[in-house]
Amino acid sequence: MDMIKNIINGIQKNHNFLLTTHLSPDGDALGSIIALGLALEKLNKKVDYYIDPSIPEKFNFLPKIQNLSCNVLDKQYEIGIILDCGDINHLYDRTILKKCNTIINIDHHINNQNYGNMNYINSKAGATGEIIYEIIEFLGVELDHNISKALYTAIVTDTGNFKYSNVTSKTHYIVSELLRIPIDAWKINKKLFDEYPRSKIFLVKRAIDNLQFLLGGRLAIIVITQDDLKDIGCSPKEIEGIINIARNIIGVEVAILLKETASNEFKISFRSNEYVDVGEIALRLGGGGHSRASGCIMHGNRDEIISILKGIVEKKL
Amino acid sequence: MDMIKNIINGIQKNHNFLLTTHLSPDGDALGSIIALGLALEKLNKKVDYYIDPSIPEKFNFLPKIQNLSCNVLDKQYEIGIILDCGDINHLYDRTILKKCNTIINIDHHINNQNYGNMNYINSKAGATGEIIYEIIEFLGVELDHNISKALYTAIVTDTGNFKYSNVTSKTHYIVSELLRIPIDAWKINKKLFDEYPRSKIFLVKRAIDNLQFLLGGRLAIIVITQDDLKDIGCSPKEIEGIINIARNIIGVEVAILLKETASNEFKISFRSNEYVDVGEIALRLGGGGHSRASGCIMHGNRDEIISILKGIVEKKL
Numbered sequence: 001m002d003m004i005k006n007i008i009n010g011i012q013k014n015h016n017f018l019l020t021t022h023l024s025p026d027g028d029a030l031g032s033i034i035a036l037g038l039a040l041e042k043l044n045k046k047v048d049y050y051i052d053p054s055i056p057e058k059f060n061f062l063p064k065i066q067n068l069s070c071n072v073l074d075k076q077y078e079i080g081i082i083l084d085c086g087d088i089n090h091l092y093d094r095t096i097l098k099k100c101n102t103i104i105n106i107d108h109h110i111n112n113q114n115y116g117n118m119n120y121i122n123s124k125a126g127a128t129g130e131i132i133y134e135i136i137e138f139l140g141v142e143l144d145h146n147i148s149k150a151l152y153t154a155i156v157t158d159t160g161n162f163k164y165s166n167v168t169s170k171t172h173y174i175v176s177e178l179l180r181i182p183i184d185a186w187k188i189n190k191k192l193f194d195e196y197p198r199s200k201i202f203l204v205k206r207a208i209d210n211l212q213f214l215l216g217g218r219l220a221i222i223v224i225t226q227d228d229l230k231d232i233g234c235s236p237k238e239i240e241g242i243i244n245i246a247r248n249i250i251g252v253e254v255a256i257l258l259k260e261t262a263s264n265e266f267k268i269s270f271r272s273n274e275y276v277d278v279g280e281i282a283l284r285l286g287g288g289g290h291s292r293a294s295g296c297i298m299h300g301n302r303d304e305i306i307s308i309l310k311g312i313v314e315k316k317l
Numbered sequence: 318m319d320m321i322k323n324i325i326n327g328i329q330k331n332h333n334f335l336l337t338t339h340l341s342p343d344g345d346a347l348g349s350i351i352a353l354g355l356a357l358e359k360l361n362k363k364v365d366y367y368i369d370p371s372i373p374e375k376f377n378f379l380p381k382i383q384n385l386s387c388n389v390l391d392k393q394y395e396i397g398i399i400l401d402c403g404d405i406n407h408l409y410d411r412t413i414l415k416k417c418n419t420i421i422n423i424d425h426h427i428n429n430q431n432y433g434n435m436n437y438i439n440s441k442a443g444a445t446g447e448i449i450y451e452i453i454e455f456l457g458v459e460l461d462h463n464i465s466k467a468l469y470t471a472i473v474t475d476t477g478n479f480k481y482s483n484v485t486s487k488t489h490y491i492v493s494e495l496l497r498i499p500i501d502a503w504k505i506n507k508k509l510f511d512e513y514p515r516s517k518i519f520l521v522k523r524a525i526d527n528l529q530f531l532l533g534g535r536l537a538i539i540v541i542t543q544d545d546l547k548d549i550g551c552s553p554k555e556i557e558g559i560i561n562i563a564r565n566i567i568g569v570e571v572a573i574l575l576k577e578t579a580s581n582e583f584k585i586s587f588r589s590n591e592y593v594d595v596g597e598i599a600l601r602l603g604g605g606g607h608s609r610a611s612g613c614i615m616h617g618n619r620d621e622i623i624s625i626l627k628g629i630v631e632k633k634l
Contacts, residue, residue: 184482198568
């Protein structure tokens with residue numbers, strides 16, 4: 001709590017801020033930055049936003065979303081605030097570290113490297129947005145329509161629509177406070193989780209066509225080749241979430257997705273449901289991740305790779 | 318608020334209770350009844366549960382779920398509490414109306430018929446479970462693991478996992494209170510929303526195979542025949558949710574599902590996204606429902622029916 005007070009103090013007595021986050025910003029990164037930026041602006045601070053412009057279209061409803069990429073060349077800031085970025089190597093642009101007198105690092109990733117001059121890391125928060133809610137409260141800034149929308153987006157995305165095990169009593173408490181302002185949360189929710197282009201449906205069909213059950217149905221594998229994507233007219237980004245088709249089937253313990261990224265090269269994603277540590281499997285194959293969700297790269301033809309993976313998973317079941 | 322106090326009073330001064338709900342109980346009905354029943358038992362009341370035994374397997378994790386079907390023959394109760402049942406014709410068994418000296422009707426459906434001796438209807442509640450939370454609080458019963466689990470289930474099912482427009486600040490506030498008790502909400506959530514038998518996946522594939530886009534992609538239709546179900550080895554119940562495959566596609570305003578129930582007989586479901594009042598369409602065809610979700614029965618062959626529906630929808634777009 002002392003650290004959060006120091007951060008509040010640092011914010012209060014400075015005027016020039018740069019807000020940034022990790023590459024390929026997600027809903028939590030975007031929502032957190034926008035909410036904090038709006039709150040700072042309400043305190044008459046000068047705020048620049050500096051974000052990787054590759055923002056998925058579905059976030060277009062967010063306030064300020066078109067104005068988050070500034071030119072930082074020849075600029076210097078009193079405070080740089082880096083949000084939701086655990087690994088400094090994933091920062092959008094490391095040159096900002098020299099452009100800011102003080103770096104404040106605010107995050108909820110458990111393995112955050114504490115690279116800031118001030119670091120507030122709360123790994124019990126389901127989203128960085130939850131921490132930003134607290135900071136805004138400490139700053140004495142009242143929630144408004146735009147801030148609530150941004151924070152709702154941050155929290156709902158990083159908790160998988162309140163589904164993940166990172167959701168706590170506090171998560172729902174904060175959302176109940178946000179929804180005191182009528183923000184049509186269901187519309188945001190629909191946009192983020194329940195809208196997809198037609199091609200996604202045909203990708204789902206292809207994934208089911210390619211679905212294999214091995215080891216008595218406890219291992220389910222989906223392969224998506226470059227030809228599949230070309231046939232369907234899908235971008236590789238649309239593969240997000242496809243692995244859950246396999247994971248959610250009753251009886252499946254391990255789900256694996258092989259995404260062909262080049263000839264004889266596959267990006268492999270692993271998910272497990274109850275007990276297999278797929279983080280360990282990915283690590284052994286040169287990748288990484290968590291016990292229930294991990295990934296790696298493998299080379300070879302698909303049948304060879306599937307055979308290797310089958311062998312590894314079999315020993316874990 | 319007076320009515321809720323009368324009800325609390327009625328509960329406090331009586332001893333013998335029968336709790337019941339509508340036919341084919343859903344998560345809100347089950348969770349509400351179990352939570353209220355457990356609370357009454359904590360107050361040393363005698364509680365009988367009387368529920369349509371056709372309970373979907375996914376609710377098996379709920380406390381008391383195996384003990385909800387009692388024999389009410391030759392019994393008489395001081396109080397019968399009917400939960401989550403707007404229409405008395407949907408009550409599991411109307412004979413109980415004579416077996417209870419007083420009927421308390423607690424519900425959140427806006428069109429509730431006020432058929433009880435005491436009626437507490439709050440259509441602003443996202444689930445009957447939200448009302449039961451309040452009643453338990455009024456009764457002064459502390460939440461415990463089983464009550465929290467039951468109420469979480471009630472609320473999460475009737476709000477579509479916090480997605481629907483019936484979710485309010487209060488919904489999240491109540492859930493934040495429930496989650497003060499460690500109930501592994503994510504496991505309940507997974508069981509209710511993210512687990513399906515293998516056959517469901519093949520039904521999804523068949524639905525996509527059968528998907529038709531009409532009227533420039535603004536109308537999407539899925540047909541599921543009895544042969545489809547037979548081929549796949551699916552029960553008709555698994556069709557639940559399939560219509561959303563069509564509804565969620567960007568550009569679709571109206572989604573229609575034709576479920577063949579007999580030769581030349583189809584159960585038709587309608588969904589819309591933004592502006593078409595599908596309640597009106599269903600009503601005109603002898604069915605009913607809401608402006609964004611409705612249904613009816615139609616007779617004829619599928620192509621004729623599709624052609625009729627296309628004509629009706631075209632005028633509304």
